[in-house]
Amino acid sequence: MKRTFLASAGLGVVAVFGACAVVLAGPVTPITFDVGSAASILNPHLSQNWQLFAPDPISDERGVVARFRCGPSSSPWIDITSTAIAETQSSRFFPPRESRIVSNALVERFAQDDVTKRLEDRGRDDLLPRVDASASRAERVLGRYAVRLGSCPSDETGESVSPSAVQLRYVTRALPPWSERGHESARGEPEVFESDWIPL
């Protein structure tokens, strides 16, 4: 009796975990609305997001440049993406993860959940949420990171000037399509989006 009870208890736990994991990892369906809140007992320690380059992987190059407000003027733009990418490319085994600060913040800044995406597709911009907490957190992280990589030029007296705000410029450029691979000229035109000034 004890043996059967122990086996059943163990298998029961496994079954509940498996069901919750499938609900959380799967697409949003009517079932998600019914049992999603119960399944989210797994979050955040056993979170389930396994899209892994799916449904469609990134097919463009993304980067960020930043400039600082230095008193009444602003500094030149500095690239806060390329150095970390070069470090990642130069080390194949356990490469440094620094480049993820920018790439992850970019994903977080422009991320849309399933419902938001559908609203946008249907032209219901009036129902779209405003820039949410995760987007502003992403900008804050990028701003703080930018300050570690660059700063304001010194003033005429040689005194260093502390930046009071940072502005980010997001640049995306499509990779050459499959049919024109190898032709650098086939890359798309860069698309640019600028943030507001973010106080530091």
Add this chain to the structure above:
Amino acid sequence: MRAAVRRLVATIVEWMVDAPRAVAALSMLRAVIGFVSVVLYLRHYSKRWLFYGPDGVYGLDGIRGYAAESGTWSLYAVSGSPAFFEIVFHVGLVVAGLVTLGVGGRLVLAVHYAMLWSLYMANPAFMDGGDALVCTGAIFLLLTRCYSAFTIVKPRPKFKNSLVVSALNNTGLLLLATQVAVVYLMAGLYKVQGELWQDGTALYYILNVPEFFLPGVTPHLVHHDWLMVLGAYATVLASIFFPVLVLFRAGRPVAVMTMLTFHLAIALLMGLTSFALVMAAYDLLFVSSHVEDMRRRVRVLSARLATKVRMRHLVEV
């Protein structure tokens, strides 16, 4: 019919409670989790202040805010004191080393989980799927006898496995197996829906993303149309069929070998070394007897080698 069901139930109950299963593979997973954690700590050691510190990219307020928003915690959010940060970071590093070497048992593994989770929450941008699996693995391994092998500590004299110990170990093992099956199934099904995966061009785009680009190799690889297309389709099919193949004893080695090849490619071509290692360790749970065989062979070989060295030394003396 009823007899057949009874036999099946008896077999399942026997499997669950008669002995702890797959302890060699579970121990290997524990060692791999420790190892990739040590690497994570050391890889960013010189820039730890920038990445995780109270004045780093997230900063103390950012870490606290993220933890509160996610309904979780991080030891790095407790204090902004530089000394406190250094203590938490270095204790985390030492504990990860102990887990790798198999020292301290499950209590140390639990502490490792707390330290590592705190580190992830101090810089969530660094987290990838491999890290999420490390967290899941560390939690479920607490139920198992994952210190039975791959440890520098002399194993304790064998004690009789109680029903409860066996049931807990096997529940932990099944939870881990379920987790990896869900990963493969979902990753595969989502890919099926993707246009680029259907076209067979997804690998071309992934390998050309600057973060995964391998200079000198990627430009040559992406010119092999057949390789790119077959690679994309093989990735999707292998992911979807993995959970099915591992249900049958005969299918397990095939499924595991396929995925090990796949992870080797991910590690080499995309630089996702930690992710690939953790996934490979999860895969090996399905072929624990092979892991045990391998471990035995390595031990025999190293014992022979040690004897040879000793003999040579004696002759020289």
